[in-house]
Amino acid sequence: MKLSTKGRYGLRGLVDIAAYGEDEIVSLAQTARRQKLSLNYLEQVFGMLRRGGIVIGVKGVNGGFKLACDMDEITVRDVLEVLEGEFSIVDRNEEDRQDSVQAALETLLWDEIDRKVNSFLEERTLGSLVREYRRNI
Amino acid sequence: MKLSTKGRYGLRGLVDIAAYGEDEIVSLAQTARRQKLSLNYLEQVFGMLRRGGIVIGVKGVNGGFKLACDMDEITVRDVLEVLEGEFSIVDRNEEDRQDSVQAALETLLWDEIDRKVNSFLEERTLGSLVREYRRNI
DNA sequence: CCAATTCCTACTTTTTTAATATGAATTATG
DNA sequence: CATAATTCATATTAAAAAAGTAGGAATTGG
Numbered sequence: 360m361k362l363s364t365k366g367r368y369g370l371r372g373l374v375d376i377a378a379y380g381e382d383e384i385v386s387l388a389q390t391a392r393r394q395k396l397s398l399n400y401l402e403q404v405f406g407m408l409r410r411g412g413i414v415i416g417v418k419g420v421n422g423g424f425k426l427a428c429d430m431d432e433i434t435v436r437d438v439l440e441v442l443e444g445e446f447s448i449v450d451r452n453e454e455d456r457q458d459s460v461q462a463a464l465e466t467l468l469w470d471e472i473d474r475k476v477n478s479f480l481e482e483r484t485l486g487s488l489v490r491e492y493r494r495n496i
Numbered sequence: 497m498k499l500s501t502k503g504r505y506g507l508r509g510l511v512d513i514a515a516y517g518e519d520e521i522v523s524l525a526q527t528a529r530r531q532k533l534s535l536n537y538l539e540q541v542f543g544m545l546r547r548g549g550i551v552i553g554v555k556g557v558n559g560g561f562k563l564a565c566d567m568d569e570i571t572v573r574d575v576l577e578v579l580e581g582e583f584s585i586v587d588r589n590e591e592d593r594q595d596s597v598q599a600a601l602e603t604l605l606w607d608e609i610d611r612k613v614n615s616f617l618e619e620r621t622l623g624s625l626v627r628e629y630r631r632n633i
Numbered sequence: 634c635c636a637a638t639t640c641c642t643a644c645t646t647t648t649t650t651a652a653t654a655t656g657a658a659t660t661a662t663g
Numbered sequence: 664c665a666t667a668a669t670t671c672a673t674a675t676t677a678a679a680a681a682a683g684t685a686g687g688a689a690t691t692g693g
Contacts, residue, residue, distance in 0.1 A: 399653065614657085
């Protein structure tokens, strides 16, 4: 019931890059060094973020990544949805719902947790993370 | 970021047993059949619940399990703590906290999510699940 | 005694996670 | 144009966790 490294590394990388400023292109090699992460693995994660529309990649010398839009418009939920899939504490399937016990668990637990966590993740933006980060530098 | 079968099956088994009434001893074979779960696997899960003080096992013919205390005094958090360990969305370690980016993530995301989920799981008791279940039978 | 049950634990299988490895494609710069 | 720095793409491997099976010992009511 843990977040995977994809989500964690991805957010760390994004905050690192976003902190360099709007439209600033930052190379992953730098970010990987600062965050002490494997460049190769981080490339994979940023490939997902690019395909998911969170960042834009710029190839070639002096290339790198930048945010695809304003950091206050990218929620943590957007990021995690790309890297981990939609948050949901359990896998749902129609048949399960037939059973009354499972229906009770869904109604009173799983649905509620999903709702709470998702709405929280929607409230937090990359911008809020960057500002908190800068406050602590 | 999913709950494992231990937590899910455990809760299903507990609701099934608790629904038979306070101090009623229910055999796992029956519960496994009703919930369509492997008896052998469910035994392992109930072994954990017994060692965790959630249920009491009664050996021999007409044996089975019953809740160790009132169903309104057992929170879902208690159950999941036994079966899955304490809920925490990421693994913490001292070194991580040194880095400012990770510190920001912990403060604004992980700590908050843990707090929210844990306090919610504390509000929900086995009793509340059983009552919801009975309502839907 | 016997059958139903919990209790115990070792083993196996499957799935997921986390990486590593390798190389192609692109591009600024000297 | 050659080179080096970069993204982009994909295959492979290694390690860990999850899920389940297997088999039998211990207990107990009838």
